[in-house]
Amino acid sequence: xxxxxxxxVVAVVGAGLVGALNACFFAxxxxxxxxxxxxEDIRKAKVVKGRSINxxxxxxxxxxxxxxxxxxxxxxxxxxxxxxxxxxxxxxxQSPIPYGKKGQYILxxxxxNLNKELLTAAETYPNTKLNFDHKLQDWSAExxxxxxxxxxxxxxxxxxxxxxxxxxxxSAVRKQFLRxxxxxxxxxxxxxxxxxLTMRPRNGEFAMKPNYLHIWPRNTFMMIALPNxxxxxxxxxxxxxxxxxxxxxxxxxxxFFQKYFPDAIPLIGAATLRRDYFRLPAQAMVSVKCSxxxxxxxxxxxxxxxxxxxxxxxxxxxAGFEDCIVFDEIMNQFNEDFSAVLPxxxxxxxxxxxxxxxxxxxxxxxxxxxxxxFVHFFLKLLDALINSFHPSANIDQVxxxxxxxxxxxxxxxxxxxxxxxxxRGLLLGAVGAAAGGFYLLI
Ligand code: FAD
Numbered sequence: 001x002x003x004x005x006x007x008x009v010v011a012v013v014g015a016g017l018v019g020a021l022n023a024c025f026f027a028x029x030x031x032x033x034x035x036x037x038x039x040e041d042i043r044k045a046k047v048v049k050g051r052s053i054n055x056x057x058x059x060x061x062x063x064x065x066x067x068x069x070x071x072x073x074x075x076x077x078x079x080x081x082x083x084x085x086x087x088x089x090x091x092x093x094q095s096p097i098p099y100g101k102k103g104q105y106i107l108x109x110x111x112x113n114l115n116k117e118l119l120t121a122a123e124t125y126p127n128t129k130l131n132f133d134h135k136l137q138d139w140s141a142e143x144x145x146x147x148x149x150x151x152x153x154x155x156x157x158x159x160x161x162x163x164x165x166x167x168x169x170x171s172a173v174r175k176q177f178l179r180x181x182x183x184x185x186x187x188x189x190x191x192x193x194x195x196x197l198t199m200r201p202r203n204g205e206f207a208m209k210p211n212y213l214h215i216w217p218r219n220t221f222m223m224i225a226l227p228n229x230x231x232x233x234x235x236x237x238x239x240x241x242x243x244x245x246x247x248x249x250x251x252x253x254x255x256f257f258q259k260y261f262p263d264a265i266p267l268i269g270a271a272t273l274r275r276d277y278f279r280l281p282a283q284a285m286v287s288v289k290c291s292x293x294x295x296x297x298x299x300x301x302x303x304x305x306x307x308x309x310x311x312x313x314x315x316x317x318x319a320g321f322e323d324c325i326v327f328d329e330i331m332n333q334f335n336e337d338f339s340a341v342l343p344x345x346x347x348x349x350x351x352x353x354x355x356x357x358x359x360x361x362x363x364x365x366x367x368x369x370x371x372x373x374f375v376h377f378f379l380k381l382l383d384a385l386i387n388s389f390h391p392s393a394n395i396d397q398v399x400x401x402x403x404x405x406x407x408x409x410x411x412x413x414x415x416x417x418x419x420x421x422x423x424r425g426l427l428l429g430a431v432g433a434a435a436g437g438f439y440l441l442i
Contacts, residue, residue: 007032011146011160013136013173015039017111018303018320019166020118024068025324026164027125029331034160035122036148038135038167043116051283053196053234054226056082056213056314057107057114058402064321067328074117079107080227086212092263096212104403106213106314108226136172139163141180141295162338163299166320169286171305177295185290190310190364193241193282199268201231207267208233218260235268244282250274285310289357292346297338300345302327307353313360315401319353322405326352355409359401 010026012019015037027033039045057079065071083105084098099105122128131148134156139146144160165173177183199207206227208214214225214233220240225233247256253273257265265273288308294300303320326349327341334340400411
């Protein structure tokens with residue numbers, strides 16, 4: 001990397017997926033990059049706590065990785081292609097739904113591995129320093145002075161020219177924004193929680209076909225499963241907290257699975273289910289929207305710190321990775337002048353991140369609304385029809401969101417427009433709506 005004359009210091013707060021990638025982007029430009037992360041170094045930790053074990057990496061995320069030369073070598077080779085969704089019916093029948101075009105797939109990647117690779121990549125730049133066990137407590141938008149809590153109660157302070165808040169949905173950086181005038185903020189918890197269960201290999205092989213995103217759509221519940229390199233699947237059960245709470249014994253777990261996911265019982269194993277269901281409580285999901293994303297020329301929010309989205313579109317990380325590209329492009333456009341780059345970044349990026357947050361939430365709300373209506377039964381019959389020739393606007397939208405870099409807000413506008421046209425005809429309207437009723441649109 002270049003070493004710059006001006007030695008400007010960029011502090012990246014949070015070394016999760018987006019922070020670690022962003023450190024590479026800034027390091028490549030030759031800034032003095034200091035990364036501060038509350039956790040210990042996950043490459044050395046025995047247990048890595050955090051959210052979902054694996055996630056779906058799609059076009060936007062891959063493009064961002066490519067920008068820092070990371071896509072192929074370390075990431076794609078360790079990802080498992082998912083060429084289609086595999087829908088599991090109540091009777092155990094499995095039906096694949098391929099992504100729009102031939103050869104298109106998304107990748108199942110291991111979150112911890114991706115994060116570790118990104119940290120190692122950031123560290124290869126001599127102008128980058130990773131500081132673990134540093135929890136941001138406070139910072140000043142006037143001076144760029146940050147205060148960090150260290151283990152054992154001590155504190156340290158350090159100053160930066162630019163603070164990049166990549167500290168996730170509960171961002172400490174964002175707290176300063178909340179105190180300022182004309183900052184818009186909203187946060188919504190959905191009534192669903194999620195729980196992860198592991199499906200182990202059988203006879204040394206994957207227990208189900210590996211190159212699929214497996215989905216069990218069931219009324220207001222849903223289970224999905226993504227493959228891992230060690231031939232396990234991580235199954236994620238989404239359901240309202242009140243339903244999770246109704247189940248309090250091993251027998252009740254089996255009864256519940258018998259009713260809704262019978263084919264999964266032998267695959268996960270009854271004994272494992274009885275035990276693992278109670279290992280960790282169901283986790284909450286939050287949607288956060290705010291604007292603007294910057295304060296003056298001192299601070300900018302990216303990733304979940306700026307926009308936590310519900311996971312039903314598989315876009316949270318992908319959107320966060322794309323934030324890094326968009327910021328980088330604006331840096332080129334405005335010659336790295338933070339006082340011009342930051343407002344432009346908010347102007348350009350807020351509508352897109354809000355669009356994907358809305359879209360992900362729309363899928364969630366629609367799903368629940370439709371399920372409650374009896375029209376759903378009729379729509380279900382149409383599912384097969386849609387799947388056979390994919391005419392609907394929604395499928396086009398999934399394509400644009402997942403397999404292109406069409407700006408999110410443009411994908412949403414086109415979809416609204418197409419939706420209106422389609423809704424003119426009763427049958428076509430129903431077809432469009434049924435396609436929208438898919439539980440997981442990735
Ligand atoms: P995080 O991953 O939350 O990282 C934030 C980092 O900041 C953490 O390391 C944290 O320790 C650190 N930190 C926090 N506070 C401080 C502080 N005060 N000081 C210093 N450091 C701090 N996205 C997809 O694209 N595809 C998917 O398939 C997908 N599936 C998902 C499934 C589930 C169940 C969930 C919950 C999310 C899913 N997502 C998915 C979304 C994805 O997980 C997030 O969008 C992504 O993790 C955001 O990365 P981030 O770096 O912004 O935040």
